Amino acid sequence: MRQSVSDRIFSIAAYGILSLFTLFCIVPFLLMVIGSFTKESELIVHGYTLFPKHLSAAAYDALLQSKALYQGYGVTVLITVVGTVCALCISAMLAYSLANKRNVVQTPLLLFCYLPMLFSGGIIPFYIVVSQWLHLQNSIWALILPLLCQPFLVFLLVSFFRTVPDELEEAARIDGANEMRVFFQIIIPISKPILASVGLFYALYYWNDWFMGLMFVDNEKLFPLQLILRRMVSNMEAAKNLIPAAAAISTEAPTYGVRMATTVLTIGPIILLYPMLQKYFVKGLTVGAVKG
Amino acid sequence: MPNGRGRGMRYKLTQIARNPFLYGMAVPGLLFFLIFSYFPIYGILIAFKNYDFQKGITGSEWAGFKNFNYFFTSDDFWTILRNTLLLNIMFIVFTTVAAVIISLMFNEIRNKYFKRISQSLIFLPYFMSWIVIGMLVQSFLGGEQPPVNAWLESLGLAPVNWMYESALWPWLLTVIRVWQGAGYLSIIFLAAITGISEDLYEAARIDGASKLQIMMRITLPLLVPTIMIMTLLAVGRIFNGDFAMIYAIIGDNSLLYPTTDVIDTFVFRSMRQLHDFGMSSAVGLFQSVMGLVFVIAANWITRRISKESALF
């Protein structure tokens, strides 16, 4: 292990900065998780703390009593898996084509894909297209198709594909492979890190979406998780202000706790996905390993 | 150069016919944008219409630029515009810088477990909704005796009247933004760094470069195209205030409006009594057009410097 002094200082600085930032990120998150298990009145009167005096699972009780929630998990897992796979395929192919130097209509197509990020016709015509032209309402596809391609992620992929050395592709083409084969056999394998992160982001889009469900689905069996939770939270707020009998039964609806518990409930499964994908970002121990 | 620039239509068509797969690959994605973004685009007309629920978008009467009037002649127009741009610029700059530093540092770390755990943890704030974040901020900085003030006092510092001091809030919001978004952005940068060829590092090490030198001469320059793309994408939305974030944190505290009120929160308040699709779409259209102007300008400049880093 031969390391120069400056390298060692540099390493220490890297550990230091990252430790601090990690701490900075984790403390509020912990406060939230613990807050979701704290008695509502204690939260409001005494604020958030890592060591609350009275623990309470009231927020979880309120949320988990609904059977619809478990169904919602099912729907969300399904649309996340199907949606992410489809979205990743479509976006990666599109991005590869757009990033390819031999594409003669590159600029207009890039612009074509960029404009939707800025301009939208608004909700009314969108609703008409999905429900009256495509007749997707009350179908699982209403939750999948409208999110299939995000310009932001397409551009992320484009920027990565641009860095792929031309020689790789040229060599394969000389062997007589078409772009499709080049793409699947050469480009995909070397693009795992970016595909993993874009896939993760697509999974997040699908996982967190409630809007499509709200607009296009009346059938409760097809409600995604986030929509169910949103309805519950919204209803609890309303109950606090509007519904007398609710007040008569339980005056203290844990609205704060429920908001936080909602985050904890939705974060669980998706956070498991991250470490699985992480191996693609942590590409060996590049710099040091060889030396050490 | 096999690029289509400056060549005729016929050339382009033959190129396309000759490489069906290259263009075919783009079709599903292009079709998606056509159906879900370009078919409904006629909705933009609503900004120029007196919207009538029965007549629909195309059938409603034209209103000319009337829907734009109220926003441009608003009392606080310039303040709001300034706040929107200033906050967005601060968000973009600080989040990007933080994310770049984080991803570069991760690239230097050798302890696999530290790396993995820390990477997962900094991603967590991204999952917290703005409403929950707003609740935490309110709890620590608000109330009659904010807990943060108790800490300040125990350190011998003067307490701060957080909810009155509008000058502090652009910075507070920036800190919150960096905290929430830097982890997410650093994943993107890390993915780009991972794509950098090992040979380059090898060569540098043989030349006896220090870690810092390797970082500054290899990693960072190769990260620039990704940084630029991310920044350009953000520039397009520079006129769009982050309503979800700002409303969740600032809420209805009018004392903080002078520095935190952005276009989107202002429009929200203007439309509280009058729910006019036409007027709110007009503002949205203004934001998009301005964003487009900025992004095209920024893209043009970027393109002159490095084509790899430009959006289009």
Added chain:
Amino acid sequence: MTKTKRYASMLAGGLALSMALAGCGGNNNNTSSPSASSAVPSGSASASPAASQPASNSPKEIVELKAYFPGDKPAGFEDVLKAVNEKLKADNVGASLNINFLPWTDYGNSVSVKMSAGEAFDMYLDAPWLSMNQMIASGSIIPLDELVAARPELKASIPDQMWESNKFGGKIMGIPLGTTQGTLDGFIIRKDLREKYGLPKPETVADVEKFLYTVKEKETAIKPFIIDGRKADKLSIILNDDANTGKPSDIFTSVPMFYYSPTDKKVVGAWEAKTVEQPFERATKYYKDGILSKNIAQEQNAQTLFNQGKYAATYYAADGVEGLKYLDVLKNEGAQLEVVMPHDDASKPYSTFQQWNFLAVPKASKHADLVMDVANWLSIKGNHDLMEYGIEGKDWEADGDTGYKPLSSYTFPGYVLTWRPTLVRTPSNMLPDDKEWFEKASKAESFNLSPIAGFTFDAEQVKTEYAKTTPFFDSVFLPLSQGVLAADKGKAMLNDKVLGVGGQKVIDEIQKQIAAIGVGN
């Protein structure tokens, strides 16, 4: 997509939250009017409600009616809805209900989008604070006059005065859903603390003030007064000595920040309205003296903090909801509550008798007749109780004719469908004070007809100016009501700002519309 979402949350989103609060101001549970007035004895629910159609013995074909309402399904809703649909079938109404709840925050937007797209559904909740005026203007919802006239139970379950005062352009555009007939606003205070300091029962704002200053001076753990920042405009009402007395004063036009002076027959802004002068002065003083919390602009937890016994007084409205929010106070040791309502027997405050919420039928519905049959059916006490309180014996039990004891957590949001002044029951644990005032507020005789009754503001002609003045409610009027902005300075500021963006045009338009309903002169 991000944009679509943004509009979703922006347009309706924020509305709904603030409106949800506004919505509760006006409509509430009511018990008062004796059920005898409805001409339908309770228990006779099986009588065929479909009065408009010839009675026939053969069972009708059942049509499913689709409804959109804000909120979420109450716990146990499936069972109740099943019972309702079975009973509808047994009573041969020919309809069943398919109720879709949309989250409050998204409700307004979702419904207008569905309307715009011409989607067919049969009923929904609309209101002037949602998009009712636009819907009426565009002919998207249908007038119900004839349909109501043909349905005796429905007609009888709502007093004539209430039907009359809730027409739009002379027509019934929705079934008015509400219980109280006007607003009575005051304070709810800790009776135990007042007695501890030997103060007599407060009758006036000045008495309350004395109580609050005493608490401020003598209590260490309990602070004087709390109200949510967002609701602080209520202070501009309750801090006026004459708020509930009906003495000559300027009347709120229901357009935020604008008032009507009945003596001058003139519309005035909040900066010169007599009725808010005293409240602004008082708020300024209270804020300075620490009677109102320094945190008031940001306060969102008034209810919980008051319930936790941290404050001595808060805002009260005789609407059947507000009082119920504070029952937890009684769990604090020795705590007692009382309502203070500056009001005497001669007092008769003004009311426009306007309700906040309406059940409307879209033009696209093919079953308007059936919708009204169901509304009629729900106006029969037994059916009404089934929908609103759930299954008797399981979800609730009767406590006399006008009370009930909840047994489960089933809580149907009555303001979307079932609220009828003649049929409402109050929960048995309501505070006696609260019940008394609520009953008073439920009687039309408690109020004088407001000189501007019948006026609802249509901003179409001045919408540019109106959109420009609206933000000053949040940025100037609220801080002024909270005392954060001193009265003299704040009023001058409001004056300058509102008139500076063409507010005079809004004033003139309100003036014109009030004159048009025949009271301005």
